Amino acid sequence: MTKEEKLSANTVIADTLDKATKVDPNLLVVTCDSRGSAGLVNFTNAHPDRTVEMGIAEQNAVTVAAGMAHAGKHPFVFSPAAFLAMRSIEQVKVDVAFNQTNVKLIGISGGNSYTWLGTTYHSLNDVAITRAIPNLEVYQPCDQYQTRALFNYLLTSPRPAYVRIGKRKLDNVYHEDFKFEPGKAKIIRKGKDVCLISVGEMLYFTLQAAEKLAKNGIDAEVVDLASIKPLDAEMLDKLAQEFNQIVTVEEHDLINGIGSAVAVEVAKFGHAKLTILGFPDEPAIQGTQDEVFHYYGLDSAGIEKAVEDLLTH
Amino acid sequence: MDSLSLKKKAIQLRKRTWQLIYRHHNGHTGSDLSCTDILVALYYGVLNQTPDTFEDKNSDTYIQSKGHAVEIWYEILADKGYIDQEDLDRRYSTFNSPYIGHPTTDVKGMEFHTGSLGHGLGLGVGVALAAKMDHLKKRTFVLMGDGEQAEGSVWEAAMAASNYSLDNLTAIIDHNDLQITGTTDSVMRSNPLSNKYEAFGWDAIEVNGNNIDALVDVLNKPNNTGKPRVIIANTVKGKGITVAENRADWHHKIPTKEEYQEGLQELDTQLEGLNND
Numbered sequence: 001m002t003k004e005e006k007l008s009a010n011t012v013i014a015d016t017l018d019k020a021t022k023v024d025p026n027l028l029v030v031t032c033d034s035r036g037s038a039g040l041v042n043f044t045n046a047h048p049d050r051t052v053e054m055g056i057a058e059q060n061a062v063t064v065a066a067g068m069a070h071a072g073k074h075p076f077v078f079s080p081a082a083f084l085a086m087r088s089i090e091q092v093k094v095d096v097a098f099n100q101t102n103v104k105l106i107g108i109s110g111g112n113s114y115t116w117l118g119t120t121y122h123s124l125n126d127v128a129i130t131r132a133i134p135n136l137e138v139y140q141p142c143d144q145y146q147t148r149a150l151f152n153y154l155l156t157s158p159r160p161a162y163v164r165i166g167k168r169k170l171d172n173v174y175h176e177d178f179k180f181e182p183g184k185a186k187i188i189r190k191g192k193d194v195c196l197i198s199v200g201e202m203l204y205f206t207l208q209a210a211e212k213l214a215k216n217g218i219d220a221e222v223v224d225l226a227s228i229k230p231l232d233a234e235m236l237d238k239l240a241q242e243f244n245q246i247v248t249v250e251e252h253d254l255i256n257g258i259g260s261a262v263a264v265e266v267a268k269f270g271h272a273k274l275t276i277l278g279f280p281d282e283p284a285i286q287g288t289q290d291e292v293f294h295y296y297g298l299d300s301a302g303i304e305k306a307v308e309d310l311l312t313h
Numbered sequence: 314m315d316s317l318s319l320k321k322k323a324i325q326l327r328k329r330t331w332q333l334i335y336r337h338h339n340g341h342t343g344s345d346l347s348c349t350d351i352l353v354a355l356y357y358g359v360l361n362q363t364p365d366t367f368e369d370k371n372s373d374t375y376i377q378s379k380g381h382a383v384e385i386w387y388e389i390l391a392d393k394g395y396i397d398q399e400d401l402d403r404r405y406s407t408f409n410s411p412y413i414g415h416p417t418t419d420v421k422g423m424e425f426h427t428g429s430l431g432h433g434l435g436l437g438v439g440v441a442l443a444a445k446m447d448h449l450k451k452r453t454f455v456l457m458g459d460g461e462q463a464e465g466s467v468w469e470a471a472m473a474a475s476n477y478s479l480d481n482l483t484a485i486i487d488h489n490d491l492q493i494t495g496t497t498d499s500v501m502r503s504n505p506l507s508n509k510y511e512a513f514g515w516d517a518i519e520v521n522g523n524n525i526d527a528l529v530d531v532l533n534k535p536n537n538t539g540k541p542r543v544i545i546a547n548t549v550k551g552k553g554i555t556v557a558e559n560r561a562d563w564h565h566k567i568p569t570k571e572e573y574q575e576g577l578q579e580l581d582t583q584l585e586g587l588n589n590d
Contacts, residue, residue: 057469064437094429095435099418
């Protein structure tokens with residue numbers, strides 16, 4: 001955990017893409033009346049020729065991006081995750097994934113980011129649906145360094161991908177020198193008593209929980225699963241044999257998120273017990289993001305308590 | 314290709330399609346026959362592409378949004394040398410074949426997987442928009458069905474095409490007034506189509522969609538309107554084979570042995586008629 005300035009994923013992405021315009025003449029951003037919430041106002045003002053506004057029409061934005069990608073462009077489509085990964089999902093499946101068009105789908109303000117805007121704006125099912133689509137990579141970065149490294153990878157990859165990001169400023173988990181490897185999980189804290197696997201904003205809370213647990217004599221390993229697909233099955237298989245207890249933590253419905261992805265690997269060995277922490281299968285309660293995380297036991301205190309209960313009962 | 318040759322080509326291709334569907338017991342017979350003349354006009358009189366050049370940046374792009382009418386497209390691609398005729402005849406709709414019931418990019422000449430309706434026009438908008446950005450000569454043609462006009466995504470794409478003044482984009486609607494359940498007017502009324510597209514900022518032209526000469530003319534007509542263009546091609550579903558003509562139930566009906574033989578005879582008679590002209 002580092003102490004540098006906290007940045008939102010939006011800020012880092014806009015800066016990374018801005019720099020990329022100098023080297024990639026085909027880079028485009030596609031917006032759905034969403035440039036403000038995507039943090040792209042400066043980018044679109046500076047690069048009108050790199051901006052394709054599709055209006056409030058997320059399905060068409062995805063399809064048009066696929067058409068442009070087929071013609072050699074490198075579009076990054078920005079829309080709230082709630083719409084991009086649900087309203088447009090058939091366009092994602094057919095036009096992007098089946099056609100293997102070089103479209104990068106950026107689900108902004110994902111998870112519970114939109115808080116008081118309510119359930120229609122929450123995106124707690126996007127990982128479940130996107131990771132079930134063949135040919136589509138799925139990523140959920142945790143901090144500014146990982147986000148930048150991920151986007152530098154996406155800028156050079158020809159494959160379609162969905163990225164879920166949140167809205168607020170992110171605590172730093174990594175450092176400037178972070179290298180992103182698709183398909184690789186990363187152990188960020190070594191431990192021997194329990195293995196905690198997390199992604200996105202939850203990863204920092206999980207790390208905090210691990211530090212607190214250490215003070216109570218519980219030595220937790222923490223693993224970053226930002227590359228949700230391709231999945232690092234090799235490492236998960238190793239962890240499933242090494243640990244008796246595995247706990248996953250995610251800002252997502254309990255159904256078919258990273259917990260389910262890990263469960264498939266754990267089940268191969270019938271050894272480790274798996275506990276999945278996430279949002280229950282119901283419309284999320286109303287509140288600030290911190291209030292909601294606390295309510296569902298997804299803040300560091302909640303994670304700490306869940307792990308402690310697991311190991312002491 | 315002259316007018317007579319185009320007409321003969323259309324009959325020969327109807328015959329091959331009829332044979333392919335009968336032999337393999339799969340296909341969208343009525344839909345194929347409906348748009349045969351449109352595809353013949355495109356491939357033999359309009360599209361600037363060959364098997365060697367279709368992927369070039371400046372080559373015209375054809376997107377078949379009504380993907381289910383794929384058998385006639387296979388036959389044309391085989392006739393034009395994009396794919397092997399014998400391979401198509403043998404493997405169509407068989408295990409692990411690339412020649413399935415909807416277009417896929419596994420088949421040379423097909424640039425997109427389509428089939429789910431309402432996607433092709435948006436793909437065409439993307440290709441045409443990219444061509445504008447790169448100042449290419451490429452023209453983009455998208456074939457849709459009239460039943461397909463009920464898909465909301467068609468109108469999202471129609472709005473975007475007009476917003477970006479895509480005069481390099483031509484949509485063609487195979488307007489046979491029938492879909493699988495019955496008439497489009499009884500299922501979901503999309504008529505009148507010209508007015509709708511004009512209201513969305515398009516240049517709309519109606520044409521007899523079973524008249525190849527008229528189709529070639531209108532599809533090659535330079536577009537100086539600054540607007541995307543839609544061709545409402547008025548067609549007869551099942552065109553060319555009496556038993557299948559104007560019948561919704563022939564959308565994907567397979568001919569019986571008797572119907573098959575009668576259909577072949579009918580097409581042969583049409584060919585002889587042209588040969589005697």
